[in-house]
Amino acid sequence: MEKVxxxxxENGILIFSKSTCCLCYAVQIxxxxxxxxxxxxxxxxxxxxxxIEKALLRxxxxxxxxxxxxGGKLVxxxxxxxxxxxxxxxxxxxxPYQASLS
Amino acid sequence: xxxxxxxxxxxxxxxxxxxxxxxxxxxDFKGLDTSPSMILEVEAKLDNQSEDTSxxxxxxxxxxxxxxxxxxxxxxxxxxxxxxxxxxxRMRKKAYVQQLESSKxxxxxxxxxLDRARRQGLPVGGALDNSQLGYSGTTNPGITTFEMEYxxxxxxxxxxxxxxxxxxxxxxxxxxxxLFVDSGxxxxxxxxxxxxxxxxxxxxxxxxGMWKTAAERFFFWIxxxxxxxxxxxxxxxLEPLSEQQRLDLCNLGQSCQQAEDALSQGMEKLHQIxxxxxxxxxxxxxxxxxxxxxxxxxxxxxxxxxxxxDHLRQETLQQISRILTTRQAARGLLALGTYFQRLxxxxxxxxxxxxxxx
Numbered sequence: 001m002e003k004v005x006x007x008x009x010e011n012g013i014l015i016f017s018k019s020t021c022c023l024c025y026a027v028q029i030x031x032x033x034x035x036x037x038x039x040x041x042x043x044x045x046x047x048x049x050x051x052i053e054k055a056l057l058r059x060x061x062x063x064x065x066x067x068x069x070x071g072g073k074l075v076x077x078x079x080x081x082x083x084x085x086x087x088x089x090x091x092x093x094x095x096p097y098q099a100s101l102s
Numbered sequence: 103x104x105x106x107x108x109x110x111x112x113x114x115x116x117x118x119x120x121x122x123x124x125x126x127x128x129x130d131f132k133g134l135d136t137s138p139s140m141i142l143e144v145e146a147k148l149d150n151q152s153e154d155t156s157x158x159x160x161x162x163x164x165x166x167x168x169x170x171x172x173x174x175x176x177x178x179x180x181x182x183x184x185x186x187x188x189x190x191x192r193m194r195k196k197a198y199v200q201q202l203e204s205s206k207x208x209x210x211x212x213x214x215x216l217d218r219a220r221r222q223g224l225p226v227g228g229a230l231d232n233s234q235l236g237y238s239g240t241t242n243p244g245i246t247t248f249e250m251e252y253x254x255x256x257x258x259x260x261x262x263x264x265x266x267x268x269x270x271x272x273x274x275x276x277x278x279x280x281l282f283v284d285s286g287x288x289x290x291x292x293x294x295x296x297x298x299x300x301x302x303x304x305x306x307x308x309x310x311g312m313w314k315t316a317a318e319r320f321f322f323w324i325x326x327x328x329x330x331x332x333x334x335x336x337x338x339x340l341e342p343l344s345e346q347q348r349l350d351l352c353n354l355g356q357s358c359q360q361a362e363d364a365l366s367q368g369m370e371k372l373h374q375i376x377x378x379x380x381x382x383x384x385x386x387x388x389x390x391x392x393x394x395x396x397x398x399x400x401x402x403x404x405x406x407x408x409x410x411x412d413h414l415r416q417e418t419l420q421q422i423s424r425i426l427t428t429r430q431a432a433r434g435l436l437a438l439g440t441y442f443q444r445l446x447x448x449x450x451x452x453x454x455x456x457x458x459x460x
Contacts, residue, residue, distance in 0.1 A: 021403070022372040023407065026367060082417060086418060
């Protein structure tokens with residue numbers, strides 16, 4: 001879906017979320033802890049929300065939210081993010097976008 | 103004659119009166135009011151008594167020969183009556199013994215259930231309170247199945263721990279040891295699969311930890327053990343570690359903690375949202391049902407959280423296994439299994455030993 005691709009390419013780190021989804025909130029907290037500030041797009045506040053949801057499901061996101069994109073590419077949902085983090089592979093992906101230590 | 107005294111036979115006179123007393127006694131033991139030891143004691147005594155009865159009648163009785171033929175008919179009739187009474191008595195005894203056998207089996211079953219309940223850490227006393235024993239008294243078949251399967255899981259776990267201990271103390275090679283490690287890991291993963299099914303049946307039950315023992319519940323975090331705790335328990339048992347391993351484990355610990363914190367905060371948000379949903383101002387009956395519906399939707403999120411927490415546990419175990427050598431992993435699994443076993447034992451001791459009053 002165009003909107004999804006467009007938003008993903010415009011933002012270093014993008015999370016598709018729903019305002020009522022607490023797992024989405026958990027993922028946001030994790031990214032904050034890792035010193036990055038992802039763009040969060042609440043699809044329940046988007047008139048095209050339903051299409052976005054279907055598109056995410058088609059892309060393989062089984063939440064369908066949270067759906068995490070890094071550098072324009074789909075990383076996955078909570079499972080994938082957690083696995084990456086525990087294996088030490090998430091931080092290298094986030095490095096270009098991390099806030100510098102002040 | 104048998105000189106044993108029993109509280110059930112008022113008279114110790116044998117002979118003709120005995121069968122009648124025995125008939126009265128069979129009738130007394132309708133229910134399971136007597137303790138097992140008393141039942142067995144009575145069984146032994148009655149055994150002796152009926153043997154004596156038949157001895158007294160069937161064998162040659164000098165006493166009766168001496169009376170000559172004068173009251174012969176009476177004697178014969180009495181003999182026949184005795185034989186008949188003894189026969190009936192033996193039949194009744196057979197039925198009674200069968201009843202005892204089935205009661206004994208039932209007793210063993212009850213003792214096993216009690217034992218299981220005590221191991222669960224439920225305060226089980228003399229009176230079995232239905233509300234305490236068997237949280238799954240909600241007759242949710244999925245949960246009943248889960249409880250049964252979990253019981254079997256624990257038994258298998260104990261077996262694996264014992265096998266692992268023997269394997270580590272023997273001189274088996276790494277290839278064979280790897281098999282133990284792999285099956286140990288798979289066993290934990292099986293549990294996560296079981297829990298996922300149970301969570302769909304009743305997520306509150308799973309979150310309550312009622313299926314685990316009391317001490318394990320004390321350490322509970324979103325439906326199970328804390329992954330970060332895992333590493334802390336294992337670390338001392340994994341030495342000696344290489345510098346790279348130490349670094350990898352340290353990083354894993356940090357990532358694990360961060361993931362845990364994120365999930366914990368997500369759970370807090372869920373608490374907050376659910377509380378708001380339930381507390382929202384009611385404007386009328388229709389809104390009440392909408393309210394309940396909205397709240398139930400939020401509860402579905404709980405199922406996802408439990409699944410996520412289990413996923414974190416599984417990933418942590420897998421990462422640890424990748425960082426360690428086979429032998430270290432085997433020692434780690436043994437330490438972990440023993441740790442949980444001790445928590446279970448602690449619970450069972452706690453619930454079966456009365457605490458001293460002040």
